[in-house]
Amino acid sequence: MARSFTKLTRAKMRAMAPGSRCTEQGITFERLQNGDGVYSVNVMVDGQRIHRNIGRESDGVTRTTAEEFITKVRRDAREGRLNLPKRRKIPLTLTTAAPLYLERLKEEGGKEIDRKRQRLEQCLIPFLGELQLGQFSTFDVERYKKLRMSQPIQSRKKLSAGETLPTNRPGTVNRELATLSHLLNKAVEWGWIDRVPGKIRKLKENNGRIVYLTPQQADALLEAAKADQNRQIYPFILIGLRTGMRKSEILSIRREHIHLDTRSVYVPKAKAGDRTQPITSDLAEFLAGYLETLPNGTPWLFPSEAARGGHTIDIRKAFVCATAAAGLDTKQVVRHTLRHTAITHLVQAGVDLPTVKRISGHKTLAMVERYAHQSGAHLAAAMNKLDERYRLTGNTETDGSSVSTKQRSKNRASPPRR
Known part of the structure; x- marks a missing residue:
């Protein structure tokens, strides 16, 4: 015109x-x-x-x-070729970018896609959905953190009169922030934005002392699970205690991934990547018999006709019943306690941390070191070994790199050379 x-x-x-x-x-x-x-x-x-x-x-x-x-x-x-400034981008809001992000992750073989989708749809998009990816600021993230920390946790528990749900924990909000951070970093990688805007600071988590079961408590829990009417709760707890696998990893075990000859279970979708999970001999013996009791044609170790994916995804109710029947605190002992218990006893048994890391499937050794919270008796035994070592070698001549007690006394008695 x-x-x-x-x-x-x-x-x-x-x-x-x-x-x-x-x-x-x-x-x-x-x-x-x-x-x-x-x-x-x-x-x-x-x-x-x-x-x-x-x-x-x-x-x-x-x-x-x-x-x-x-x-x-x-x-x-x-025509999309404006070079002022260079690499001009099409504005994308979090709402429009989220499905594209999830779809690309699926094509790339990304991990925990369902969890990321849940965090985006239920938490991040309702609060930050209208913001463009390139316009996120530290202020927006801090407001989100404050809001989420003030909201009650999502729970199916029926509340009694006057009872209120606790608010979200820092760990829960940090997982949501990790999803947002991953999306923004992928947006840069895929050319949607030039750089990650603002800064995402995670909340400080109070890791505290990890709760785990003693061997006696673990046996009591297994006995209670064996008597429970839910036939899946006993194998679930046994696998958790004998391997340290995560809840989702256990419930998604396929029959084809169980290798009794090598005593291992293949885990294709673990947090740190696929891995081969070793199992104990008693667990292998149990699984050999348990597999024969499963319905013909089912590919899952924990099949469920009602579940969309074909296998059980929530076993919380049965676990709470078994925990209460074993006389354990249902607020302290949760499903993840099984993983804490297995890893803790590996460390207390003297297994080196790199080996524990391989068994547990952790990403880093630093994460495994949290489990090095040995009991008082275990620490006392370690100190006794150190004391015994000094007693045995204190008055014994060693090689040229060490000086015996007798030699040190002789050196102190000799006058210095001029």
């Missing part, structure tokens, strides 16, 4: 006095003191401010040249 000018006409521009200027439809003409004229443009194109000095009349630049420049940048913007 041709522009219509009333101010920047040829006659009026020629009549302009030196030092004066005139702007119309994004084009500015300035008459210099030496009589020459300068054209520049200042327009908004797709939310971007384009300001350019087009040139002088003495160089052959005219108003038409400025009009052609504006037409070009607007055409380039429509």
Whole structure:
């Protein structure tokens, strides 16, 4: 569409006095003191401010040249080739980016996609969904943290009169922030945004002392589970105590992934990547018999016809019943306590931490070191070994790298050489 000018006409521009200027439809003409004229443009194109000095009349630049420049940048913007600034991005809000992010993760073989989807849909999008990916600020994240920490936890528990649910824990909010951070980093990798905006600071978690079961408590829990009417709770607890596998890993075991000959279970979708999980001999013996009792044709170790995926995904109610029947505190002992128990007893048995890391499937040794909270008796036994070591070697001559008690006394008695 041709522009219509009333101010920047040829006659009026020629009549302009030196030092004066005139702007119309994004084009500015300035008459210099030496009589020459300068054209520049200042327009908004797709939310971007384009300001350019087009040139002088003495160089052959005219108003038409400025009009052609504006037409070009607007055409380039429509075609997605505007290079002002470079690598211009299409604005994406968290709401529109989330499904694209999850779909790409699925194509790449990403992990915990269902959990990420749940955190996005139930927590992040309701609060931050309208923000563009490139506009996230530290202030937005801090407001989100404050809101989530003030909200009660999601629970199916029926409350008694006057009872209220506790608020979300820092660990819960940190997992949500980790999902947001991963999405933003992937957005940079995929070229959706140029950089991660703002800074996502996680909340400080109070790790405290890890709760685990003594061998006697573990046996009591197994006996209670064996007597429970839910036939899946006993194998679930036994696998948890004998391997340290996570709840989701246990419930999603497929028959084809159990290898009794090598005493192992293949875990294809673990948090730290796929791994081969070793199992104990008594667990292998139990599984050999348990597999024969499963319905023909089911691929799952914990099948469920009612579940969408074909296998059990929630065994909390049966676990609480077994925990109470064993005389344990149902608030302290949760399903993840089985994992804590297995790993803790591996450490207390003297298994080196790299081996424990391989068995537990942790990402780093630092995560395994949290379990090195040996009991008082175990620490006392370790100190007794140190004491015994000194007693045995204290008065014995050793190699040239060590000095015996007798030699140290002789050195103290000899005068220094001059």
